[in-house]
Amino acid sequence: MTRVLHVTQAVGAGVESAITQYVRSTPDLDHSVLALRRDDRERVGGNGDLSWTYADRPLTFARMVRSAGRDADVVHLHSSVAGAVGRVAVDRVGARVVYTPHALAHLGGDRRGRAAFRFVERMLVSRAAAFGAVSDHEAEELVSLGADPAGVLVLPHAVEPGGVARSFDERADRAVAVGRVAWQKDPGLFAAIAGEAIGRGIQSAWRWVGAGDPDSEAALAAAGVGVTGWRGSAEVRDLVGSSRIMVHTAHYEGLPISVLESMAAGTPVVARRIPSLRGLPISTFTTLEEALAHVRRLSDPGVWQTESTAVREFVCSSYNATRQAAALRALYEVAS
Structure with a gap:
């Protein structure tokens, strides 16, 4: 062997x-x-x-x-x-x-x-x-x-679909991020998007699943983001699968598993436009206003369901x- x-x-x-x-x-x-x-x-x-x-x-x-x-x-x-x-x-x-x-x-x-x-x-x-x-x-x-x-x-x-994806109404009205709270993931941008979304009444609940730099964690909390600390893989999947959207703000990546697992759970992704994510059927942005527009668009149940089905089918056949x-x-x- x-x-x-x-x-x-x-x-x-x-x-x-x-x-x-x-x-x-x-x-x-x-x-x-x-x-x-x-x-x-x-x-x-x-x-x-x-x-x-x-x-x-x-x-x-x-x-x-x-x-x-x-x-x-x-x-x-x-x-x-x-x-x-x-x-x-x-x-x-x-x-x-x-x-x-x-x-x-x-x-x-x-x-x-x-x-x-x-x-x-x-x-x-x-x-x-x-x-x-x-x-x-x-x-x-x-x-x-x-x-x-x-x-x-x-x-x-390789990601697993993990059973039947929850519908729009079965999920918490929440946006989620997953990973280390560190410069690479740009928690500052996530905090800015969350703060604006909360202030404008676009999306009220935001959560970061992970832990890391204490100052960045404090900045997230100040913007209204709940920081969970590290969680086991099953709990992370449940948090992502019970949220309406994932928002991914990293400066650069290889190819984040958290994004693929979100897609497998039928959770639409709004992500910073970076080269490693090209080819994925997700919503991407380069400016804060573009990010907010995607978050607002996915608050529509019909739009959300179409994107949820598309990302799940894609990732399960490709990864x-x-x-x-x-x-x-x-x-x-x-x-x-």
Whole structure:
């Protein structure tokens, strides 16, 4: 049985969901996870599908990655920090290294930060045998960094419809966001949209499912947004599936699982127009006024139902376990 070690510094958000999906879609592989816990408030991973091992300090994390990598056939690195640490730590230990960024860090932040992350990615590109991009846009970015196109495969997420979607009247009159409260997700824009929507009487209830930067959490609360803290995956799905819309404001992404899970639940999405979301049948915006117009439009039950049906049918046919399992096995084969 092929032994796959997943390595990540991101726990309690989309990366954890992605790893859980990979495990469920390929039960014939022997999966384990090594993670760096970066926030004491962060919900620990592990849901019965596999074991999680944690490091509490970066140096310990690097040492554990190198040691564990010796016993793995494939080391699958997730997110930019683990991607860098892992490609250095696992070098020359014999394991095949696969890297999935889940949103390349050089796509966000200030100019110097972007340049630094791009430099690191270019320097380390030869230390991975294959790359699993979560979207076409991420695949294009990896090739632009110097990755061999033949070694870059799109690794689609897999979401489950989870039964019959609730109707408009069965849902709470609420807009929801999911993820870490951090700069990448732009909670400030979410707070601005919520504040205006509440003030104009367009949408009164707003909730952010997740946790993160305390100042940003306080700003969300001041705008009238309820911040739930980290919740288990089942509770997150229930919150999304019982809300009328999702509003996604991130500066950049790989391809957010939260958006796909919202679509699978029949919850229409209003999202900032970013490259990784192209091709999805969702409502996108570039200005606050455009966002508010979409929120107002989806308050009409007929419009909402049409969009709810369309997004659910699309995501369930395009992002499923069968497609993911085939892509994952092909990725590990390319790395061999």
